[in-house]
Amino acid sequence: MKPDLFEAPDYYNLDDLLTEEHKLVRNAARSWVKREVSPIIEDYAQKGAFPKHIIGGLADIGAFGPYIPEAYGGAGLDQISYGLIMQEIERGDSGIRSTASVQSSLVMYPIWKYGTEAQRKKYLPKLASGEWMGCFGLTEPDYGSNPSGMTTHFKDMGDHYLLNGAKMWISNAPFAQIAVVWAKDETGRIHGLIVERGMDGFSTPETHNKWSLRASATGELIFNNVKIPKDHILPNKSGLSAPLGCLDSARYGIAWGAIGAAMDCYDTALRYSKERMQFGKPIGQFQLQQKKLAEMITEITKAQLLTWRLGVLKNENKATSAQISMAKRNNVEMAITIAREARQILGAMGISGEYSIMRHAMNLESVITYEGTHDIHLLITGLDITGFNAFK
């Protein structure tokens, strides 16, 4: 793997819109990724393994629940800081960012927002420090875009609940200590339950042979008559809007993260275009390559502005789910297009593990599917502007 020479593009001086603390947090994450992620990530992705040894470092830079209040072990930062951390981690690798997104937005967030004070005290500090890792079980083999159809369910047995069913495509599942699992009660209403590794009847087989997010561990959650203590239910919200609230937070982070992947591809391709000589000139002197690079920086700049504005709205508690969908959809497509174009600028080198581009391109195939597919986010915008539901 080549040394990481990344220089972040900021064509419209958007740094001027950030506070001193935003930049401190962002630059710390940026330096950490350069030092700890870039040198090892290609190897782990090729092996198809998650680099567990970086969990402590992720916690140190605030990747786990940066917006969770300090009283629960978080950093009490704002939403733009959260976004910037996700951007920097995904600049390194979408798989590592996935681990951080899941921990922050899909595990810590629901415990913080929907849990009891005892649950917050028990879980959040350990999750913030990375001592415990979590996963989030919503998707099932037969219910992906349509989670309301889920069949995982639990029964009230008086002094405990009995959980049965299976979840699929669950990030962090193979090593997580806890799972926030969405399941239906006897009336068909969706609730969140905290399931701990070691509970009888609970297993987490790993999903192998992915061509995407290879440095992130993905698995199934299988519940076979798992006894869940009653104080493991998240009492303060139920119904589909509960998991969707978590997804809003994660999708917001992904919108930032995708910019990171795009910046890395652009920066790599730009540098390569100045160094690679063909026909006696650097390939960056040819108009076709300039068109690609110029369009990339234009799209990155637009996405940066869109996402910064979304961050401001999120800080003011005004960002709507539909606005978040628009940014997730736009930015991931922007990143995947840039990854593909950047890969071509590098010619054959573009497919090699010497450079990060092909890994980003493959990773983004998952990112464009999970947390609501590209199509589903478009339908959300469609519903929002027309008032007509085109899902069914």
Add this chain to the structure above:
Amino acid sequence: MKILVCISHVPDTTSKINFSEGDTKFDTNGVQFIINPNDEYGLTRAMWFKEKQGATVDVVNVGGPETEPTLRKALALGADGAIRVNTPALDGFAVAEQLAKVVKDGAYDLVIAGRESIDYNGGMVPGMLAGLTDANFVNTCISLEIDGTNAKAIREIDGGKETVTTALPLVIGAQKGLVEESDLRIPNMRGIMMARKKPLTVLEPIEASTETVSVKFEKPTPKGAVTLVSPDNLDELVQLLHTEAKVI
């Protein structure tokens, strides 16, 4: 032991350097600033004294409010307090005079400054500061140990090293080697959170005289275009070296 680390706020090494106002001012537009690398080696060594020998560590900068993020980063890295002397850093002597006042008022035992800052590369401040505060001085310092009021330091000299012993109060000019690049720290979230609560004191400057004035800056002339000569064409190469490059 009270340690003061002098922190310069300098452009990142990857910045594109431009000058404005008829080449008399450095153009800061779009430039990212960092802790001067030599100062960062010094700060990292100071943190070692804090953690292993219970020293207290303050950081100081002479400059405008735009340098505060750099001081805040030093606090996030573990410094106990920060001081900014609110005046532009006009020349080495004026900066040394401002720093001397801070050193005397704070009764610091050890002052760590970078051997030079990577922006103007003056390399004068640590020596002048030692002179102005009647302290001992070790420049190009690549190792420092303190035992009570005794200090043992190693200096880099041309082609070798010199070990010296001296006593506090002491000023050193720090550089790479005092700690290694791999020892440099990245602020962690806990450090960033704690930095919010640490004091950053702004002091008004004393009357200080500048002895030099910057008149004009110039960038090195850009490298010319490369002419490629085929390996079969040695005659052409000799001809070009003679008539174009005029080196033979």
